[in-house]
Amino acid sequence: MAKKKLKQHHIDRDWCKGCGICVHFCPKNVLELDDMDKVFAARPEDCIACKLCEIRCPDLAIEIETE
Amino acid sequence: MALKDYLRQRFFPHMWCPGCGHGTVLNSLLRAVEQLGLSKNEIVMASGIGCSSRISGYVDFHTLHTLHGRALAFATGVKLSQPELNVIVPMGDGDALAIGGNHFIHACRRNIDITAIVMNNRIYGMTGGQFSPMSGVGINATTAPFQNIDRDFDVVKMATAAGATFVARSTTYHAQQAADLIKQAILHEGFSVVEILSQCPTHFGRKNKQGAAADMMERYKDITVPVGSKKKAENPDLIERGIFVQEEAPEYCREYDKIIAKAMKG
Numbered sequence: 001m002a003k004k005k006l007k008q009h010h011i012d013r014d015w016c017k018g019c020g021i022c023v024h025f026c027p028k029n030v031l032e033l034d035d036m037d038k039v040f041a042a043r044p045e046d047c048i049a050c051k052l053c054e055i056r057c058p059d060l061a062i063e064i065e066t067e
Numbered sequence: 068m069a070l071k072d073y074l075r076q077r078f079f080p081h082m083w084c085p086g087c088g089h090g091t092v093l094n095s096l097l098r099a100v101e102q103l104g105l106s107k108n109e110i111v112m113a114s115g116i117g118c119s120s121r122i123s124g125y126v127d128f129h130t131l132h133t134l135h136g137r138a139l140a141f142a143t144g145v146k147l148s149q150p151e152l153n154v155i156v157p158m159g160d161g162d163a164l165a166i167g168g169n170h171f172i173h174a175c176r177r178n179i180d181i182t183a184i185v186m187n188n189r190i191y192g193m194t195g196g197q198f199s200p201m202s203g204v205g206i207n208a209t210t211a212p213f214q215n216i217d218r219d220f221d222v223v224k225m226a227t228a229a230g231a232t233f234v235a236r237s238t239t240y241h242a243q244q245a246a247d248l249i250k251q252a253i254l255h256e257g258f259s260v261v262e263i264l265s266q267c268p269t270h271f272g273r274k275n276k277q278g279a280a281a282d283m284m285e286r287y288k289d290i291t292v293p294v295g296s297k298k299k300a301e302n303p304d305l306i307e308r309g310i311f312v313q314e315e316a317p318e319y320c321r322e323y324d325k326i327i328a329k330a331m332k333g
């Protein structure tokens with residue numbers, strides 16, 4: 001199976017509570033919290049679309065769309 | 068079906084604190100249901116009272132939000148009347164093992180085809196951080212300001228001894244494994260128990276100086292090992308995760324059907 005490539009991070013800013021779980025566990029250091037404590041993809045080009053952020057998010061606030 | 072289509076999105080963002088493990092359990096549960104290709108109409112969720120039990124308000128299945136500790140009794144009634152439905156009962160450790168302890172062991176003993184998920188944060192989250200039967204010795208809680216002296220239960224051993232025919236454990240750090248175990252538990256015909264260690268950063272974490280939610284999850288990585296790992300023999304304090312019991316035994320609804328058939332013959 002070919003590796004999936006990232007198309008886009010979908011982040012629901014209303015649902016995200018800024019807990020930092022996705023930021024902490026991202027293996028490629030892609031994510032950061034902004035000054036409103038909402039997550040954003042600071043370095044999307046480094047994302048390997050492993051979906052670890054999506055799977056662990058307690059608020060179902062982040063989704064990885066692949067190509 | 069997309070994951071979010073299983074949710075009552077009008078109630079989001081949910082009421083759980085930032086970083087609460089219960090949200091990750093919900094996430095894993097939805098993945099299990101989606102991978103099984105279940106429709107919302109095929110699932111009944113019954114829950115009791117607690118932060119954990121609030122999960123039934125967020126899923127767009129048939130849901131019952133019942134009494135503290137008694138969800139398994141309601142679920143038993145539902146399952147006996149509609150055995151073709153998948154019945155799932157998420158419970159807090161207090162809900163399942165303090166007030167609901169008796170319901171829990173007897174549901175295990177009956178082997179009724181229900182999936183119980185114990186969302187174990189080792190504390191009463193909803194009521195402000197009192198110790199639970201899962202807190203264990205040396206834990207700080209509002210009701211144990213000088214540390215708890217009560218020993219804790221091992222849910223896996225207890226469910227096994229009581230007769231559950233599928234018993235498993237995982238953590239919110241191992242969310243992918245948790246989803247897979249929930250999936251297998253739903254498929255299992257008989258009473259299944261899946262314990263998921265779930266962080267309560269607000270009460271357990273704060274009182275026991277375990278840091279932020281992510282630190283508590285890091286801890287789950289450090290203190291657990293796969294079932295049968297050699298490391299456990301070297302360090303008995305490690306907690307095993309995976310499947311402990313998976314066996315066949317007569318299922319309660321089917322046995323009950325036989326009794327009905329007998330009675331009808333007269």
Ligand SMILES: Cc1ncc(C[n+]2csc(CCOP(=O)(O)OP(=O)(O)O)c2C)c(N)n1
Pocket residue numbers: 116117118119120135158159160161162163166186188190191192193194199
């Ligand atoms: C009959 C009854 N007794 C006590 C309570 C108060 N109460 C509400 S939730 C709860 C315990 C919650 O702890 P747990 O089940 O571990 O779930 P958590 O909130 O930690 O997820 C208690 C004692 C109640 N609601 N009903």
Ligand code: SF4
Pocket residue numbers: 015016017018019020021022023038039056057058059060061062086
């Ligand atoms: S894990 Fe979810 S809620 Fe927490 S910061 Fe990331 S997107 Fe936001």
Ligand code: SF4
Pocket residue numbers: 025026027028029030031046047048049050051052053054064
């Ligand atoms: S998919 Fe993986 S690499 Fe990409 S942001 Fe999420 S955790 Fe990081």
Ligand code: SF4
Pocket residue numbers: 082083084086087088089118119188192193266267268269270
């Ligand atoms: S009090 Fe604890 S268990 Fe309840 S929502 Fe907050 S973090 Fe979760």
